[in-house]
Amino acid sequence: MIFRSSYTSAEQNTLLLTLPGDGSPVNFFIGGKFGSPSSDDQDGAISLVDSTNTVLLQRTVMVRVRKNANNLTERERDRFLDAFSTLNASTAVYQIFLDSHNGPADPEIHRRNAFLPWHRAFMSSFERHLQVGFPSVTVPYWNFDQPSPNIFSPDFMGSTPNSVGRVTFSSTNPLRNWAIGGVTGVIRILSFNSTTSGAPVESETGTLALGADFDSFSFMENDPHDFAHNSISTGPLRSQATATQDPLFFLLHSNIDRLWAKWQWLRNRFNASDSNSYSPGTGARIGDFVTDTMWPWNGATAPPRPPTAPGGPLPQLAFPSKPPPVPTIADVIDYIGRTQGNSNNFDYDDVPFV
Amino acid sequence: MPRDSIGLLGKESPEDEIAAAIDWARRSPLHRSRLLEYLPQQHPLYRERSANEVIRIRGYLFESFRHNGLPESALPFVLEALETGRSAYLVAGAAIAIRGLPAPRPEIIPYLLKAVSNMKFEDDAISFETYKPRWPLTNTTTALMEIFRTFQWMGSAALESVVQLKELCLDSYFSQDVRAEIRKAISVIEDGARSGCCEWPVSKRLRRTSFRKRKRLTAEIAGLRLEDHDGHTMTFGEYFIDEPALVVFFYTRCDNPNKCSLTITRLGQLQKALVDAGLEGHVKIAAITYDPTYDQPYRLDSYCRNRGMLLDDQNRVFRLETGTPDLLRYFDAGVNYIGSIVNQHTTELFILDRDGNIANHFQQLQWNVSEVIDQLRKQVRKRRPASAHSVVTRLRDLMSPLLSLVITFFPKCPLCLAAYVSVLGITNIHLLQFAHQLLPVFVALLFINPLSLFMGAERRNGLTPFYLSLLGAVCVAVFGLWMDARMLAYIGTGLILTGSLLNSLDRDKFAWIKERWLVLG
């Protein structure tokens, strides 16, 4: 953990607070220390000690961040899979994600500058649905330009498939129960050897180097995004209409969002009113502008939006947080909370706060 | 293809035979009407066929209407395909079918524009040259091309769409070929408007309601067991008797967002409108799944709530453990299956009265919220009689149709009054001492009724009422005056009155009667 006496002051491992003694509160800020996220729920702690080093109060916490899926511990992985399978097999909630990222939704969510903010909100929605039953879970990312042997294993996203692309899950893997519309199982053949290489996409460095302004960076929708999907030579993840039928979809998009987050950090692009941070692009229409609310959470169904808006408002946390139930594009730009009150309450293990 | 077998197509009929029947009817317009029975989605023809097979048949069927004319009763089915279809083949067939209408109609425009929106990212190469062609094909068209060609055919009747067409012309998501068709459409429409050709009546909204499916609740249906989204069970009668209700059908595995997803979404909007209309708590709402095996309560609950539908004691979503086929048969619901999986269905909404009887039915096209509210309000206002079989009730029940009959025949203008008087005068001239001097006047006035029917034919129910009335007038004149055969003259009177009655009916009722009783061959 780290502490700050004000939102923008330097971080410290311990914080000296002087209490006035009249009962009035003194504000301070806590955060996770970069490079030391939690791996279990409540495995972190804050202690309040007095001048004699007597512990007055201790509170356990979790520094919950999105991690590289290839480096998860077994417990982290199994918790995530349990949550994921619950969403797919035990509840009907996963249907929302199938219905809001399919063929009819395509014009609303792809081929436009709103692609990145929309998918960020989509990921938040998915993660918060997971956290309803499993609060310690986040969506890990598939760092697709790096070898990831642990991801493509029978205990995680499925092993080397058979001749027709059917991946195998171990008997204890909750993804064994994966089903879409009554059809069970996952089909996926990678076009590369995941043990020794990454997918044939634009590298992370190349993505960060796409440009200093959002318009230039938005080409990342094409490469690495489209080509990451395309690195699957057989399977639903290849095609826009069927991509969410493969659970790997969310790990792929977690990485897409991470790359954007990292670019934002590198270029200091958190100000929603700065066109370098976000720009609607040429040929913009409703849903592209920074103050526009986003489908489907806004319930908008009049053309040019899709005819229905499944899922309702974006799920909220137990405390006030962004994005709000009906998010705008602006709400997801400063996801990290550089300005107090903006935080979307998720972070990546390799993107520092400052 | 023997002409008899065109009416005998069913679930066992091979596709080639179906296509041959359609091709045969295409060459012979007199037999076009035989194809009409295959339009409703619940026809046995579509049983146990895949969704794509059904689309092939229906698309090919629609396209054939271009060649032998599109009858009025087929129009809702064609418009439905434009409004909700996501298959390029089906939408192209529907767009082409529109060109089989006797004349363009401005009320078609919104459906064509909706089809453009549906097809923008789903366009595909198709061909109607042969049924089930083998690819590759060289001579193809696309759904978007056909839609814009229909706009061209509409000519100046599509004037109100020019602004939107000009915007579409700038849309880079359309290919150069499609944009050329759009430009051509704009040019044809504007040229037609400039030349002053044709006065188009203000476009009327197509009526979607029908009383054709009125039905009394049977004991068998009332006893069917429903399970709601919370797992509570009750009989159909327990839920639906006592208050007016509204029923829609849907299923969660529907992959067309213009259908089931939209139906439930609009149901949520309707619930809000019911509150505004002061009908909340007076009306029950029910959505019933076509797919009870897969659509378990937790799926139904999630699907409906996630589309904004409120679920409580007055608003439920149901599945049936057993009896779904019986229920669907009772409602004559527009759905069909392959095995246990839906292969196609329409969009429809049923209004039930306080006794659970089917009172009204919105079919084929997206229902209008205010029209539905109106019908529900009528049901809410109706009092339930103390004894359904009391004489007083029966008389009261009879009053309404009797009154309607009187109103129908009551002359509504001085000319018609004169026409009726002349008919009565001529047929009973032997009773009137001084009527002979008025004979020429009677004869002149006699033909006023058919003349007025002729002039209003396009606005009303076509030329059939005119033909009947004219025949009646001729009978009265010839048999009543010339041949003094009074019985035959009375027949002529009957024909004149029949023509008036048919002309006064609304289009749906008239179309139904015409198809059942008046179409020859």
Next chain:
Amino acid sequence: MIDKDEYIKRTQEQVTAHEKAIENGLSKLRSTQNSTEYKAALQAIPSVKEVEDVRKGMQLLTNKQEDTEVRLLVLRKARSAIGRNTEYIRDCFLIVQDTDDQVELRRAILSVLGAFSFGSREFVPLRPEYMTLLRSLLDDPDALIQERAAEELAKEKDEYVQRRLLDGLAGREQPIVPTAKAIQLLGYDIHAEHYPVVRKILEDPRSDETTKVEAIHVLGNDAQSRDLLTALMTDKQQPIEVRMTSATAMKTSNPDYFTHLAKSIVLDEQEEPDLRAVCLNAMMHQSDPSALYADDDFVQKLTKVRSLTTSDALKQQSTGFLTKAMRHKPKG
């Protein structure tokens, strides 16, 4: 522990180095004297995006006489730019269609076209041409191209590919893909008409394990297959993967009936441990397992199973189930 400042510095240096590599690479690419130099320059550069460079690359890509490796490199490096140009996309269609051209290149382009269909604006108006191309490739002399085209069409629920796949399964024509693959592809559309023929294939004792597994995945939707799936799940002579896949399909299509069967399998000491583990796994991931967790008799017996088994998988699943059952127990 990561030194944040060092991390920032390193990331910035990497980006700067990459930008320089592109600059140098472009400079080399534009100054090459022969095809060997061009090839080397192309290999070194991360990507090619400038209009003139891409145009030059496309001249090579569309030249059948050019070295295949160079053409593949052009495709790899300039693919983003190609996908943003309608004319270049059409050039790609022509190459894929040309059965006289290099099959490796044709396969690579077909794959890249899939990416364009995902996210390229310029691709949208070409969709009818793309679908026509895919349908023509169903009769391509290269089996992999046939299969890839069939898959793209199947995901679009294309009626033509469904017809061809069914004709192949029914023996009415030469199949375009192997049986197992055909079944898998038909499964993309639950409204297709494959259920009777797939059932027949599953019942056929000559069908291999791969085919049976694909058939089972698809027949979870078929109400008439319940007895068949039950038989496979409970038949100890069947391969274990067939039995485990049947269990999952049963759970999806008939959860109540599955639970009844699964309980007896889990408690059967003579049964395959992996099958027992899969059944427990499935039981824990149902819409409402609370009734199961409240079944004290089953919980007690499962406790015994856990203590007796030597199978890690079964032990792990039993522990997971019992932990959840404990959590669901009413307090007090």
